[in-house]
Amino acid sequence: MQRSQPWRLRTLNSDPWSPPPSLSESHRDTSELDHLISFARDRSRGDTMGAAELPRIDFTGVDASAPGTGRWDAVRAQVTDALATLGCFDAHYPSLAPARRAALFHGAVRPLFALPTDTKRRNTYGPGKPFHGYLGGLPGLDAYESLAIVDGHRPDELHAFAELMFPGADNDAFCESVHGTAARMAELEGVVRRMVMEGLGVSSAQREPMMWHLFRVSEYGALTGDEKQRAVRYGSHQDTNWLSVVCQHEVDGLEMRARDGRWVLVQPSPESLVVMAGNALRAWSNDRVRAPFHRISVGGVATRYSAMLFSVPAEPTIRAADELVDEAGGHPRRFREYDYDEFVRFCVSEEGGRHDDKLKAYCGV
């Protein structure tokens, strides 16, 4: 059901699914806001499981610059299978050494969140892109803050961001700390994106759209003070973008919803990254790839930090790859083509809030 939304924020190149934004001054609409808050607080489903049950895929022997060599084909089969059955997996990516991850969180992420709020608010890409930069002080998202860099895995973008946060300082060490991890997350994203395309048998002539990337870091301040009592801090959702790579550090929180509705807590290890598909990849794959529901729950006294890299289609129209629509072969078209930004607006609208499977509701055939 494609219809125009009353909430008309114009966001070319919208974010992937992001924390509910506080609406900009000119777009304050209380019913919309109420809906966003209840979205953030969704605590409705299932029990948290204690064990990591995600498939673990080892990328040792996969060379991002030499597709098809080494263990590429074997890993590609595992990646395609995991994305088709669950929509996510836990990647062991050896080039992201634990020391690099520690440098990101201790050398860059913690100092960033320690900055005064007014400084963090400078992280904005303008009123037309409300989800791209700093988020904080949002109703329903207590003690949650987030900063985001468009194409933050690229040195130039990173330096511009660092200069905004720490003007006049020598930011080389900071940039190196972020780049060491963000560039490897982007590398992994590129490998997985290519593998799933090949794994589904889509030729290079039918390549997926060009992507841009958003690198986001988040802080979830401790709220419950009780290790056993977890609170859902960021409600159940599917990402709207192509692929998301999530890097957790020391404190867990990411929960994936299994097919039977149970929540599976992903325990962070110093080597692993969680890779998951969003609804844009699901639509392009004609529903062969799943877009998993996930949420963040945190307990205890420790502050949780995470870093995420989202790939987002640069072209506005999302459509299934021709090769993946095959009426006779049991794969009829599942979704009409749609506008990425319009779908993001649908997701945060009251109407969208009534549907669990928002893509199906929006453009399902």
Ligand SMILES: O=C(O)CCC(=O)C(=O)O
């Ligand atoms: O903080 C995290 O680990 C993930 C948050 C998330 O799911 C998102 O930003 O879409």
Ligand SMILES: [Fe+2]
């Ligand atoms: Fe997400």
